[in-house]
Amino acid sequence: MSHEIERMALSRYLDDRHLKRTRQREAILEVFLEVTGHISSEELVQRVRARHPHIGFTTVYRTMKIFCEAGLAIERSFEDGVTRFEIPHEHHDHLVCVRCGRIVEFECSMIESAQDRIAGEYGFRLLRHRHELYGHCRDCQEE
Amino acid sequence: MSHEIERMALSRYLDDRHLKRTRQREAILEVFLEVTGHISSEELVQRVRARHPHIGFTTVYRTMKIFCEAGLAIERSFEDGVTRFEIPHEHHDHLVCVRCGRIVEFECSMIESAQDRIAGEYGFRLLRHRHELYGHCRDCQEE
DNA sequence: ATAGATGCAAATGTTTTGCAGGAAA
DNA sequence: TTTCCTGCAAAACATTTGCATCTAT
Numbered sequence: 001m002s003h004e005i006e007r008m009a010l011s012r013y014l015d016d017r018h019l020k021r022t023r024q025r026e027a028i029l030e031v032f033l034e035v036t037g038h039i040s041s042e043e044l045v046q047r048v049r050a051r052h053p054h055i056g057f058t059t060v061y062r063t064m065k066i067f068c069e070a071g072l073a074i075e076r077s078f079e080d081g082v083t084r085f086e087i088p089h090e091h092h093d094h095l096v097c098v099r100c101g102r103i104v105e106f107e108c109s110m111i112e113s114a115q116d117r118i119a120g121e122y123g124f125r126l127l128r129h130r131h132e133l134y135g136h137c138r139d140c141q142e143e
Numbered sequence: 144m145s146h147e148i149e150r151m152a153l154s155r156y157l158d159d160r161h162l163k164r165t166r167q168r169e170a171i172l173e174v175f176l177e178v179t180g181h182i183s184s185e186e187l188v189q190r191v192r193a194r195h196p197h198i199g200f201t202t203v204y205r206t207m208k209i210f211c212e213a214g215l216a217i218e219r220s221f222e223d224g225v226t227r228f229e230i231p232h233e234h235h236d237h238l239v240c241v242r243c244g245r246i247v248e249f250e251c252s253m254i255e256s257a258q259d260r261i262a263g264e265y266g267f268r269l270l271r272h273r274h275e276l277y278g279h280c281r282d283c284q285e286e
Numbered sequence: 287a288t289a290g291a292t293g294c295a296a297a298t299g300t301t302t303t304g305c306a307g308g309a310a311a
Numbered sequence: 312t313t314t315c316c317t318g319c320a321a322a323a324c325a326t327t328t329g330c331a332t333c334t335a336t
Contacts, residue, residue, distance in 0.1 A: 021335075023334095058326090062327090095262065106261050106264075121249075124240070125284055126276055127241060131273070131275075134273070135270045136267065161314080161315080163315055199318040
C-alpha cells in the first residue's frame with residue numbers, strides 16, 4: 001500500500017486532536033492520493049462523488065483543510081480564482097499555460113537564494129513565497 | 144499638472160473606442176493618480192466616495208477595468224482575495240508582510256533572467272509572472 | 287453517552303451583469 | 312438623438328458557517 005507516510009501523518013493528526021476516522025475522510029483521502037499534479041476543489045468533489053455520490057462538497061472543503069493542516073496537502077492558487085491542492089514533495093514553483101491550463105513544476109536554487117538575500121536586504125523574515133510564470137506552453141504556441 | 148502621460152493615455156484610449164469622458168471617470172482618475180503604492184478596489188471606492196458620495200462601486204470596478212486596459216493601472220492580487228491596483232512603473236515584484244500588510248517592491252535582474260531561461264527550457268513563451276515573498280517586516284518581528 | 291462529523295441551506299465577500307433611466311457626443 | 316454610462320438590485324462564484332441530525336468512539 002503506497003502513501004504510507006501520508007496515511008500515518010493523517011492518522012497521527014486525527015488521533016492527536018481526537019478527531020474521527022469517517023467514511024468520508026477515507027474516501028476523500030483515497031481520491032486525493034491518486035492525484036498526480038494539481039487538483040481543484042471542484043474537480044476533487046466530482047471525483048469523490050463519482051464513487052460516493054452522497055458526499056457533500058462542504059465535507060470535501062472541510063476535509064482538505066484538515067489534510068493541509070496535517071501536512072498531507074498543500075494549497076495552491078493560480079490566477080483563476082480556484083484553490084488547487086497538491087501532494088507535498090520537494091520544493092518547487094510553477095509554470096502555467098494560460099491557454100490550456102497545463103501546470104509544470106520547476107526548481108531553481110539560484111532564485112531561492114536570491115529570494116533569501118532580497119528578504120534580508122529589506123529586513124523581512126521570509127515565511128514563504130509564491131512564484132509563477134505564465135505563458136504559452138509548446139503545444140499552445142502554433143497558431 | 145502631473146501624470147500627463149497617464150491622462151493622455153486614457154484620453155487616447157477613450158477616443159479610439161468612442162468612449163465618453165464622464166464626471167465619474169474624471170473623479171476616479173483623480174483619486175487613483177494620487178495613490179502611492181497599492182490600493183484595493185474597496186479603498187478606492189471609499190476614497191472616491193469621500194469626495195463624490197453618489198458614485199457607485201460598480202462604476203469604480205468598471206472604470207478600473209478600463210484604466211487597466213488603457214495601461215494606466217496594473218491589477219495585482221496578493222493572498223487576501225482582494226484586487227489591488229498600482230500605477231505602472233519600472234518592473235518589480237513584491238515583499239508582503241503578513242502581519243501588517245505592508246507591501247514593498249523589489250527588483251532583481253538575476254531572477255528575471257533566470258525566469259526567461261527556465262521558461263525556455265520548458266518550451267514556454269513567457270507572458271508574465273508573479274513573484275511574491277511573504278514574511279514579517281522588520282517592525283513586525285519583535286514579539 | 288458524547289464529542290465530533292455530516293449535509294443541507296443560508297450566508298459570506300468580492301466582483302460581474304441586467305436593466306431602466308440619465309448624460310455625453 | 313443616438314450611443315454610451317451610471318447606479319441599483321440581483322446574480323455569480325468559490326468558499327464558509329449555522330444547525331439539526333447522524334456516527335464514531
